[in-house]
Every structure is written in C-alpha cells, then in structure tokens.
Amino acid sequence: MYNTLKIAWYFYKPTLVWCLLATFACIYYVLSRQLNIPLAFLCKLFSYASILGIQYLNFNSTKTYFYFRNAGYSVRRLYFYVFSFDLITFSILLSLSTIR
C-alpha cells in the first residue's frame, strides 16, 4: 500500500501544477458566480482530458511510463488513482469554499 502511494505520488507530481491551477480557477469562478457547481465539475473533468493530451504530446512524459510499468503498475490505473484523489480534493475544497 505504501509503495502504491509513493508510486502514485511520483506519477502525480508532473501533473500537480496543472491540477492545482484547474482546481483554483474553478473555485475562483464559482465564488465569483461566473460558474455554477455542475459546470465547475465539468471544467475540472475537461482539465483532466487536457492534462492527458499534454502528457501524450510530451514525448518525454510517455517515456517515463516505463518506470511505472517496471514498478508493476499500469499507466491507466495510476491515472485513475491520481485523478480520483484530485477530484475528491477538489470536491472538498469546493464544498468548504461555498459553505455560507
């Protein structure tokens, strides 16, 4: 379990900036009433698609997938872990910031 968390963290690190940017941008637009909550989630999901696209186009990123495979993990599974974690974090932050 600990090894899975470590590997997932190494996998998450290069996308962290993009994930945080999308999270804070969505929360900002929800707070300034330019986005409603369902639309914010839709934007967040769209940001995941963009991150996947950037990773795919960045040839160096796809090369590093071999490290994770050699550690015994499929890339699809790792994306599922990190995006699930990120989405849960986003939901919690969004809930906290919209509590009145």
Place this chain on the structure above:
Amino acid sequence: MEPLILKTDSVLLEFDGRKILQDVYLECKQGEVLGILGRNGCGKSSLLRIMFGTLTPAYKHVSINGEYIKKGYHNRRIAYLPQHNYLPKGIKIKKLAKSIIDDRFWDDFSAHPVYHDHCEKTIGELSGGEVRQLETLMVIYSKADFILLDEPFTHISPMQAEMFKAIIKKCAKVKGIILTDHQYYNILDVSDRIILITNGYTRPIKHRDELITYGYLSHIN
C-alpha cells in the same frame, strides 16, 4: 521452488500489411540468459515490447508457467529496459530505486558507484552515460521474475559492458533474462541460448556457424 518458464508463442505482428513477426516461439526459464539476434527492423524490440505488454500485435500467446499473461508488467512479472531513457525527472534517485529494486540485490545495487555517488541527486543532474548505466542496473536488479533488455550494451564503454555481463550472469541465477543487441559478440558471450529472428521467424541457433548460414554474419572472429 521450481523455476518459472516464460513462453511466447504464435505472435503475429503486421505493419501496413507487412508481416514483421509471424511464427515466433521462444521460452526462457529462470536461471538462464536468452539472447535474441537479428538484423535492423526484424522485430527484436517489438517482440520484447509484446512480451512486456506495451505493444499489441494481431495475435500473441504469452504465458508464465502456463498462465496467460496479458500485460507482462502487471504484478512485476516482467521488467523491460527500453532503448530510450525512462527514469522520471525531479525525483531523487534513492526514492526511485527503493520502489523497484529487489531486496535480495539491494546491497549489490547500492554499492555500485553510479548509485552510491549520486543517490541524493535527481536524474537531471547526471550525465547521459550515468543515467543509462543507472537505468540498466535498475532493470536488471528489479523485483521482476523476468528481465527484458533492449540494447543494454549500446552507448557504453567495453569496461561497462563487461561489468553488465557479470551482473546479468549473477542475476540470471534467480531470474530469466532475455536480451538483444547489435553487439552480437556480447550477446554470444553472455547468453546460454541464442535465437535468431529472420523473415519474421525465430530460429534456435545451436552453433555459431548457423549465424553465417542464415545470413546474419559474414564471418565470426
């Protein structure tokens, strides 16, 4: 414990209607080193990637002790050294190594100068040669039951090649190792058995003279 046997059979790989691999059979058991030779573009690297699970052919049957393996890397059954660099940047080498190195070989690995001298650094701080050396060591010493090495002797000095051959021999006592390289003399030197890929077929090589017969070599030194 009985040694595991990795079998690859009935591989059919086509690109644009051209059959690259069509009648492939190879098996490797733990405790041996299997060398694969073949001309450029004959499908050596593709075959390794098919076994590893990152290339999907029209048909394949890969198994370990009779159990069908869809993706070789699942549950660390197979590790693979690609031709390109693969270690992620921005993470300390020590952290990267601890997640994949076999505990039985940790002392050997950690005593190696390229790890010992640079374990607190990240990949970006090492030279190209050092990175390649580290990547090769990390695959050979990994926890996988079978190790696939794609051109481990390319871009390294003869001294390093000798060192890798000794390590491969040592690790092959408990793992199955399949490797390919254009430096055929290193492959012949380190391998227990040789397979030649020619016209999409695998041919077991019993005598080195057969490499001339099949047109892979013009002469043997």
